[in-house]
Amino acid sequence: MLYALQCYLTDYCNLNCPGCYRRAMAPNGAPDKLLPPSDIIHYVNAIRGNDKFEQAVVFSGGEIFTAPVPYLHEVIQATLDMDVAVQLKTNGSWVADARRAPAIWDMLKSLRVPRGLVATPEQVQECLRTMGGDAVRAARKDGAWYQALCDRLPTRPMLDLAVSVDNKIHPAQSVDWMRAIAERLAGDATLRDNISLKISAFMDNRNWFNRTVIRQGWPHVRDETWVNGQIMAFTYDGMPVYAFFSDFVDVPTIPVPVTDHVVFAGHDGEYLTPLYMHPNRTISFENVDTMHAVGRVSYVDAAGQCRPIKRVMKDMIKTLRAQVRGGR
16 A cells, blocks of 8 residues: 655635535635645655655645745745656636736746656566666666666656546536646647646546537547546547546535545555645545545644654554544
8 A cells, every 4th residue: 555645735725616625624725824845845855765655746725826836836846856746736727817827837837847657567678678788787877777768668747737627516617727728738849748637527427528528629639538437538639638537525514423434546556545734734634435634633843843754644543543433
């Protein structure tokens, strides 16, 4: 089982979508209350190269693109510079904001985005075989073996932009926002090279998605195919796009009993336990049945310094067990 790190950069959102679990859990987010960059960098550095953690971080909210653009550039670039992949979760509404959109596009375009391998283990083994022993040994000696593989095998940018599109929570314009983002990415070589577009949707509105996004998106949208029951792949003006479908959780607004269901299966079948950092410098699990934050503790000590990740996780598990025993 792997752990994963998700950072709620802000609790503030410019929308007020009914049924949004983040609105239910953090209804009073302030626009200027942000997760400190130094805290993000500390814990990303702590998980980097740790085989117990997924080597990717999700930046979410609230709506992350309501945060100051220099702040976003700082935390995204610092994470990418540590060769940790980044996913930016957004409602996409910023693309229609004539005042903010240009600065956001410029920021995304200016990022230095490394590329990661998407090759299968079999492809890697075949590549190493064809390189020959001397070339492999030389690359390993110089610390350049990974780059040697990237030069020979399929790669993708280590930055995802995940846009929410649905007819259950988000406004009808979410489709228009997604299309505007897709058109800009597909039409700009630098952005297209920097960013992979993802779409977040719900399992029970797949028919709506197929009708509204796929069929009405023609001729821009082509080559649609189901990778499995939860992932659809298609192209937008030739640019690869993946749509991920998850179950809709009707979040209760009243207190509910706490359970220890904080583990879920990732899209590749790997079991993940996400850790969620909050702007008030706390960290938690989330209950997969209700999306409530559980096992929540402060990750800083009395002096305001970030504590070791192992110590924090022990305290989270201890707190979660106490909450389960207490039924709240």
